[in-house]
Amino acid sequence: MLSPSRPPDSMLRIAQTLETQLRAAMARAFPEAAEQASAAGSALDPQLAPASKPEFGDFQANGALPLAKPLGQPPRAIATAIVAQLQADPAFAALCLEPQIAGPGFINLTLKPERLAAEVAARLADARLGVPSVAEAREGTSGQALAPVVVDFSSPNIAKEMHVGHLRSTIIGDSLARVLEFRGHPVLRLNHVGDWGTQFGMLITHLKQVAPEALTTADAVDLGDLVAFYRQAKARFDDDEAFQTTSREEVVKLQSGDPVSLKAWGLLCDQSRREFQLIYDRLDIRLSERGESFYNPYLAGVVADLDASGLLVTDDGAQCVFLEGVSGKDGKPLPLIVQKSDGGFNYATTDLAAIRYRFAAGPEGDGARRVIYVTDAGQASHFAGVFQVARRAGWIPADGRLEHVPFGLVQGEDGKKLKTRAGDTVRLRDLLDEAVERCEADLRRRLQEEGRSEDEAFIAHVAATVGLAAVKYADLSQNRITNYQFSFDRMLALTGNTAPYLLYAVVRIAGIARKGGDLGAAGAGGGTGVDPADSLHFSEPQEWALVRELLKFDAVIAEVEEELLPNRLCTYLFELSQVFNRFYDQVPVLKAEGPTRSSRLALCRLTADTLKLGLGLLGIPTLERM
């Protein structure tokens, strides 16, 4: 029975319940096999999974098949025995219709319609839409604060403009942070900006010679100039040995706290920071800057720590840790250099210092238990090496998770690295501008074709929202591991797995609300004390399809939290939109009457809420009209 005080249920909990019931049924059906399994330290696995096709019901249990051989019985007979035990369980019988045995021995489970309706009712009353919060779960048990999760993403370099390469890290990292925050984790969104390396020495050295005012006066040069200066400095560094030496000396001065160098450095950082912030504001991305420089005071300690643990080896004058299981060109172990022969530190040192700091307890640490790095896949071996050393140094607690979340390159439609027509790197700012401009042009063309008239504020708002949503969604909707082919035409398409298609589904529901559908009251039971589930009546297959799709949301969020793959959420939201559009096309809502009408309105509301929440977790705001 659904009691009013019961917390909102979820499909995940139902799956857990079913799994327990299946396990018990299997143990009753085959006691000796179950005993053997438990003697071996395991248990009979029902292999419960979501149904692979709608016609198979809600769940399928494949656990009968692997038992065929050890038991010497046909799998369908085993399935029959399990089902008989299942049906003897009153709790199961209350939850599911009669199980069906299909194919070689699959057990197909279908939840009772009234149970599905009850789930919908629970979600309608739950702002979290069935997704449990780890923070709430913790409150009841102990006062201990949850350990933060660090998400390290975006990380542009000072004195360089953000380019398309930073797009993926920024968007994927933001989305993962949003999902983790929604689940109730305290999240540290850290922007590990490149503000401290050799590049700085060369930039300052170059500026001293060609534009000294930039090092002493704020805003003496703008970021565009800075980027040009950086390019010149890099060119000189690459073929002028004297310049190289001066630059290295400059780095040492900076890193040892020389006030003049520090002042210059501060000015350059401020300049870049303001530019980055414009992009972050536009994309609605919140980040705490904690650049490489932050770890400067800890670098020497990191090396000393490694030395104390006996990991440090001097090789060719450099301080190294040799990696286990990784061999270099001549079969010898590969070193991770943590202090260069000139005494300077490099990015491996900084990354090690960051890891140590993030897992360490405060005040000189973040006390994190999960640290996530969102960087391109090209850095996979670097991070593997750094992670290994951190682990061997004992900086990662037993329950600590350290994860590299790699992503592929952004390519042009020619399959090569994305470039402008002139062959330059595409600036992120320009890319976002173009998406919005294309959107606006398309919107104006449409308005004209359809004879609609909208004011300029509406057009600007819709174009900006849809354009940026398209850029984000296109990126997030692909499995991040693979390279990603950037195409304005595809991402802005109004059909298919695109942001405009999803946003349109939300707009359609908003349209129903405008035309008189009271979504707010729908399915709420009217405050009469009547169980809301009793007021929900579904009959059409399109309604049931929508119900089932809506109820998957919590499982999808759990999966994204675990696998860190935002494309799983995108696929779900796309499928939900498709199922909704079928419903919308084939089932009248406003023209229906009585409980049918209010039940359909309830589905519309839950669909809109799910899409808004889901898109929100991708960093995409929705629209009422478009």
Place this chain on the structure above:
RNA sequence: GGGGCUGUAGCUCAGCCGGAUAGAGCGACGGUUUCCUAAACCGUAGGUCGUGGGUUCGAGUCCCGCCAGCCCCGCCA
């Protein structure tokens, strides 16, 4: 030379712990609008899952070999 990632329909991609007849979208072709925004919906065609072995009751998925593409490999980040 070593290591990593990728290879699925004409194109862009999904494919979860190994499960049923491999799925979408785009494009192509053919339909649907007195009705809540047709930015939608319905249908048809389109596959040797790079390749050869192996494991298994069962392989796109796991293991080994090979081919192709991309990326990384000592003092840049």
